[in-house]
Amino acid sequence: MNTINLGMAVVLAVLYSVGFYLLLQRSLMRILIGIVVLGHGANLMLQLAGGPPARAPILGTAPPELFADPLPQALALTAIVITFAMTTYLLALGYRSWVLVGHDEVQDDVEDRRIAERERPEGSMADDTAATGTDDEEDPGSAAASAEPAGTGVAQ
Amino acid sequence: MTTLVTLPVLLPILGAALTVIGSRSARLQRLVGIVVLAAVSVVAAVLLVAADRTGPVVVELGGWPAPVGIVLVADRLSALLLLISTLVTLAVLVYAIDQRITDYGRDTASTTFHPIFLLLSTGVSLAYLTGDLFNLFVAFEIMLFASYVLITRRTSASRIRSGMTYVIISLTSSLLFLSTIALVYAATGTVNLADLATRVAALPPGLQTVLALMTVVTFGIKAAIVPLHFWLPDSYPNAPAPVTALFAGLLTKVGIYALLRTQTLIFPQVGPSTVLLVIATLTMIVGALGALAQNDLNRLLSFLLVSHIGFMLFGLAVFDARGAGGTALYVVHHITVQATLFLVSGLITRRTGTVSIDQMGGLAQRAPFLAILFAIPALTLAGIPPTSGFVAKLALLQAGADGGPFTRIVAGVVILASLLTLYAMVRVWIRVFWGTAREPLPDADPADELVVGTAATSRPMYAATSGLIVISLTIAAAAGPLSAVTGRAGTDLMDRLPYTTAVLR
Amino acid sequence: MSTDHHRTPSWDDWDYPEGEWMLSGECPVRTNRTLMLEMAARVLFPTVLVFSVYLLIVGHYAPGGGFSGGLVAGLAFVLRYIAGGDAEGAAIGSRIRLRPPLLVGIGLLLAVLAAFAPVAFGNPVLSSAMLSVDVPVLGHVDLVSSLILDVGVYLLIIGVVLDLLRSLGSAIERDEREARR
Numbered sequence: 089m090n091t092i093n094l095g096m097a098v099v100l101a102v103l104y105s106v107g108f109y110l111l112l113q114r115s116l117m118r119i120l121i122g123i124v125v126l127g128h129g130a131n132l133m134l135q136l137a138g139g140p141p142a143r144a145p146i147l148g149t150a151p152p153e154l155f156a157d158p159l160p161q162a163l164a165l166t167a168i169v170i171t172f173a174m175t176t177y178l179l180a181l182g183y184r185s186w187v188l189v190g191h192d193e194v195q196d197d198v199e200d201r202r203i204a205e206r207e208r209p210e211g212s213m214a215d216d217t218a219a220t221g222t223d224d225e226e227d228p229g230s231a232a233a234s235a236e237p238a239g240t241g242v243a244q
Numbered sequence: 245m246t247t248l249v250t251l252p253v254l255l256p257i258l259g260a261a262l263t264v265i266g267s268r269s270a271r272l273q274r275l276v277g278i279v280v281l282a283a284v285s286v287v288a289a290v291l292l293v294a295a296d297r298t299g300p301v302v303v304e305l306g307g308w309p310a311p312v313g314i315v316l317v318a319d320r321l322s323a324l325l326l327l328i329s330t331l332v333t334l335a336v337l338v339y340a341i342d343q344r345i346t347d348y349g350r351d352t353a354s355t356t357f358h359p360i361f362l363l364l365s366t367g368v369s370l371a372y373l374t375g376d377l378f379n380l381f382v383a384f385e386i387m388l389f390a391s392y393v394l395i396t397r398r399t400s401a402s403r404i405r406s407g408m409t410y411v412i413i414s415l416t417s418s419l420l421f422l423s424t425i426a427l428v429y430a431a432t433g434t435v436n437l438a439d440l441a442t443r444v445a446a447l448p449p450g451l452q453t454v455l456a457l458m459t460v461v462t463f464g465i466k467a468a469i470v471p472l473h474f475w476l477p478d479s480y481p482n483a484p485a486p487v488t489a490l491f492a493g494l495l496t497k498v499g500i501y502a503l504l505r506t507q508t509l510i511f512p513q514v515g516p517s518t519v520l521l522v523i524a525t526l527t528m529i530v531g532a533l534g535a536l537a538q539n540d541l542n543r544l545l546s547f548l549l550v551s552h553i554g555f556m557l558f559g560l561a562v563f564d565a566r567g568a569g570g571t572a573l574y575v576v577h578h579i580t581v582q583a584t585l586f587l588v589s590g591l592i593t594r595r596t597g598t599v600s601i602d603q604m605g606g607l608a609q610r611a612p613f614l615a616i617l618f619a620i621p622a623l624t625l626a627g628i629p630p631t632s633g634f635v636a637k638l639a640l641l642q643a644g645a646d647g648g649p650f651t652r653i654v655a656g657v658v659i660l661a662s663l664l665t666l667y668a669m670v671r672v673w674i675r676v677f678w679g680t681a682r683e684p685l686p687d688a689d690p691a692d693e694l695v696v697g698t699a700a701t702s703r704p705m706y707a708a709t710s711g712l713i714v715i716s717l718t719i720a721a722a723a724g725p726l727s728a729v730t731g732r733a734g735t736d737l738m739d740r741l742p743y744t745t746a747v748l749r
Numbered sequence: 750m751s752t753d754h755h756r757t758p759s760w761d762d763w764d765y766p767e768g769e770w771m772l773s774g775e776c777p778v779r780t781n782r783t784l785m786l787e788m789a790a791r792v793l794f795p796t797v798l799v800f801s802v803y804l805l806i807v808g809h810y811a812p813g814g815g816f817s818g819g820l821v822a823g824l825a826f827v828l829r830y831i832a833g834g835d836a837e838g839a840a841i842g843s844r845i846r847l848r849p850p851l852l853v854g855i856g857l858l859l860a861v862l863a864a865f866a867p868v869a870f871g872n873p874v875l876s877s878a879m880l881s882v883d884v885p886v887l888g889h890v891d892l893v894s895s896l897i898l899d900v901g902v903y904l905l906i907i908g909v910v911l912d913l914l915r916s917l918g919s920a921i922e923r924d925e926r927e928a929r930r
Contacts, residue, residue: 092430111416116408123415130422137430147810160429163378167422169816170385174415176913177389181396181408183921188401194408197478203537250864250874258861264854306875355850 092136100136103129116182116192120175127171134164245294246303249316251287252326252369255280256362263358270353274341277358281334281365288327291318296729300746302375310747311436315375319743320733321572322372325501328576329372331715332493332583333365339587339708340486346702356397364390364490371498375747377428377435380502381421384466387498388414391491395483403482410479417465424458431455438747440510441740456511460503460520467499469557470527473550477534480549481542481599485590488542492549493583497575500556504571508737509744513563516647520561525657527554532664540599541589541672545582548625548668551661552578558654559640562647569734570639573727577624577636577719584621584712591709592618592676594701597685601672606681613706615677620713622673624720626666632719637662639727783832790832797825805903806896815899819906826907830914849912856905863898 092100103125110122138160143150145158182192259280266272294301300319304310318326340361344352367387374380392414396407429435431451432443444452461472468476476496480488507513507520531551538544556578559571589599595611596604608615620631627633637658644655719726736742801822808814867876877895884890 107419111412119412123412123419126416126419127422130419130426133423133426134429137426146812157433159435160426163425163429163435165816166378166382170382170418173389174418176917177392178411178415180917181392181404181411183917184396184399185404185408187924188399188404194412195405197406197409197474199540199543200478203539247868247874254861254864254874257857258865261854261857261861264850265858267850267854304873306877307873359854 093140096132096136100129100133103132114193114195116178116185116194119194120178120182123178124171124175127167127174131164131167131171134160134167246301248287248291248294249301249303249318249373250305252284252291252330252373253316253366255284255287256366256369260359260362260366263362264355267353267355267359270351273353273358277337277341277362278334280362281330281337284365284369285327285330285334288323288330292320292323292327292729294318295320295323296732299742302746309749310375311434311439314379315436315438315747316370316373317375317743317747318373319746320729320736321501321504324572324729324733325497325575325579326369326372328579328715329368329494329497330365332579332712333368333490335708335712335715336486336490336493336583336587337361338711339489339590339705340484342702342704342708343484343486343590346700346705356393360390360393360397364394364494368494368498372501375437377425377437377440377506381418381425384421384498384502385418387495388418391495394487395479395491406479406482409475413465413475417462420458420465421462424455424462427458428455436747437505437509438744441744444510452511456507459506459511463499463503463506464523465499467496467503467553467557468550469523469553470530470550473527473531473553476550477538477543477546480546481540485586485593489583489586489590492546492586493579496549496553497556497579500553500560500571500575503557504560504568504737507560508563508568509740512738512740516563516651517561518650520557521650521654524554524557524561525654527551527557528657528661529554532661532668535668536664536671539601541592541601541604541676542586542599544601544668544672545585545589548665549582551665552582552625554661555637555640555658558651558658559643561654562643562651563738564643564647565731565734565738566639566643566646567734568737569727569731570636570643572730572733573639574636576726576730577632577716580712580716580719581621581624581633584709584716585618585625587705587709587712588614588618588621591701591705595684596676596682601675603685604676604682605679606677608677609681615673617706617709617713618677619673621716622669623666624716626669627662628666630720632716632723635720635723635727639730787832790828794825794829797828798822801825801903805899808899809891809893809895815902816906818899819903820910822903822907823910826911826914830918849908849915852908852911853905854908856901856903856908858901859904860898860901863895863901866894866897 107122107126107129110118110125113119113122138157142156143154145155145161185192259276262276263273266276291301295318300317301323302310302318303316305314305316308314340357344354344357364387367383367385367390370383371380371387374383392407392411395410396404399407425435428440428444431447432440434440434443444455447455465472465475480491483491507517528551531547531549531554535544535547535551538547552574556571556574559567559569559574561567562570591614592604592607593599595607595614598604624631624633627637640658641655644651644658801818803818804813804821805815805818806813808818864875867878868874870878872878877893879894880892882890882892
């Protein structure tokens with residue numbers, strides 16, 4: 089079983105917390121950065137899983153017993169490629185959203201809200217209805233949702 | 245023989261390459277897609293027979309033996325699921341092709357649809373066959389990336405929101421999976437599933453619990469178990485009918501398969517798992533009750549999907565050979581029936597021009613055949629005898645009855661959730677097909693692929709849907725031999741030795 | 750293939766090359782271009798491409814391989830795009846009359862065939878064989894059959910990067926230009 093040193097543990101903690109914090113934002117761009125940071129965290133952890141730092145596992149550069157474990161490095165490389173693909177995909181998706189609806193906000197499930205409103209017994213929570221009508225007012229992160237941005241109707 | 249195991253993974257990639265190169269010829273793309281999936285079905289059937297007769301078929305890629313090399317393993321469970329998944333994928337492809345022909349004409353080729361569809365099939369095959377935790381991650385990524393493209397392809401302003409939710413949730417679960425793999429490797433120094441089976445057992449119990457919990461959360465998000473299900477009813481209904489059918493049929497089941505494989509092989513338990521039983525109960529009830537509140541036909545079906553994930557989880561939670569076998573049988577049945585229901589829902593939407601159940605009505609007069617097409621899978625899902633749903637549910641209930649007092653209570657919940665399913669389905673049937681006939685609504689947004697109110701349906705679309713129903717009926721007719729196979733698969737899963745000895749030799 | 754570059758793009762031919770992939774000889778005067786970068790790009794472009802091929806070939810024993818080689822070659826195109834900007838960006842490279850997806854498809858096909866090929870010789874899938882040759886000038890050369898797989902990956906990655914440049918680069922710039930009109 090491998091353990092890691094404290095410095096790396098702190099770095100991992102920072103990467104994971106920053107990543108998850110950004111993931112909870114409304115804007116797709118922040119989420120994208122969050123996912124990239126989280127991906128770095130996960131890849132770093134994969135690297136650290138291979139044990140303490142050692143020589144690069146390339147034949148002929150050092151005796152094999154000094155090598156670092158090459159398997160986590162290969163896994164991390166694959167994972168990095170996948171993270172690269174996610175990043176470009178999310179960028180494209182963010183752009184598409186900006187073209188189609190004028191912002192890249194990730195919004196709530198509209199139909200779910202509608203059903204919740206309709207199924208509520210008549211008059212039982214009348215005060216509450218006003219508050220849940222639009223969550224945009226409560227969420228400073230989604231202020232852009234109401235503002236009409238400059239780029240609306242760019243394509244098509 | 246062993247080379248055959250690689251074909252379900254490599255053939256669809258080959259097909260994807262050919263369809264990208266031939267992206268100017270719609271005819272070539274269609275041909276390649278159908279031929280490849282048909283070939284994979286045959287291979288899967290051969291593998292199933294071989295795995296059932298002589299034990300797991302293992303191929304070591306590049307000739308490197310496990311645990312150092314990468315292995316693909318086709319045992320009874322994976323070969324069976326591979327077979328049924330590929331057959332369903334093939335039927336959905338036929339439906340999708342005909343929908344494209346109906347909507348865009350015969351000569352419309354696409355650079356994305358066919359290659360991505362085949363890559364999705366690659367990911368699903370690899371997820372079933374892989375004998376290595378990291379490759380399972382890669383398989384999930386191939387599958388999910390294909391699904392991202394399919395769900396956001398030609399998306400409209402009203403639908404892009406739900407696509408974004410789906411993508412973000414899936415990416416989060418992928419990163420959790422990656423972190424889990426890192427922890428597993430740090431703890432054991434291997435990612436080979438068979439090797440993990442022995443090495444994890446040597447770890448301290450607390451660490452085992454943490455790793456087991458992380459895999460449950462990771463695969464739980466993908467399988468949409470309550471409380472990790474919120475993304476599913478939001479995103480699935482917002483894709484075109486064939487895509488939703490494929491997702492509902494396959495993607496969540498791959499999550500269930502991964503849960504089944506890892507929990508039985510790496511983190512085995514003695515006796516029923518209380519945590520999983522509680523989650524299964526919640527999933528069944530929340531899904532079924534959620535379905536009753538819905539007005540959108542596709543959302544209703546999605547909630548029922550969540551509910552029935554609970555059924556499969558229940559079989560796993562019992563943690564004995566019968567339970568695992570029951571889950572396998574239920575997965576086989578559910579892949580078929582859920583895909584059929586979404587395809588029928590696509591046909592209904594086309595005939596009515598809406599997804600809102602309130603605005604449908606009297607469809608039986610205009611489309612009597614459609615009423616039958618909906619009724620059969622609906623009754624199958626509810627588990628009315630003599631359908632395949634009844635057979636599968638019976639297997640689960642038997643396992644539950646033998647498991648102990650707590651599993652017997654949850655078995656009661658299974659019956660309750662089935663009744664709720666039946667109620668939801670009958671209600672849909674009455675509101676959609678009975679009453680005074682209505683004119684189909686006009687197509688509000690022609691650019692939107694989701695609701696096409698042109699009433700344009702073609703015969704092959706019905707044929708593909710009927711084909712799935714035939715598969716479902718075949719499962720019911722061949723219930724004896726099939727449940728014998730899934731029973732043996734369940735025994736294998738609990739025994740673990742057939743798998744580990746075949747891989748590690 | 751049609752040579753009409755000026756038709757309106759629709760959903761099904763959005764990936765059709767709209768112009769030239771390489772920098773053309775003439776440099777239309779534009780305000781936001783840097784001469785330094787453009788000159789550097791011209792010098793570096795072939796060098797980087799050669800380096801990428803080197804990475805591709807040494808990949809079996811030394812750091813490198815199809816993926817990193819392909820990315821480096823892709824970076825050469827990215828540099829070109831950044832230097833040339835929109836003017837050639839919207840029109841990067843139609844000297845290679847090849848749609849990027851075609852490159853991806855060929856790369857993928859080559860890689861899968863290379864994975865399958867050992868089966869024909871009775872070896873397991875994805876296994877590799879080595880051929881040692883003594884070439885007069887180069888000396889002792891080890892040719893590994895997995896190089897074919899690497900070439901497939903190399904082509905695929907270049908195709909992907911070119912496609913990204915087009916769909917996330919020049920297509921967005923084109924949209925903005927049209928919006929400004």
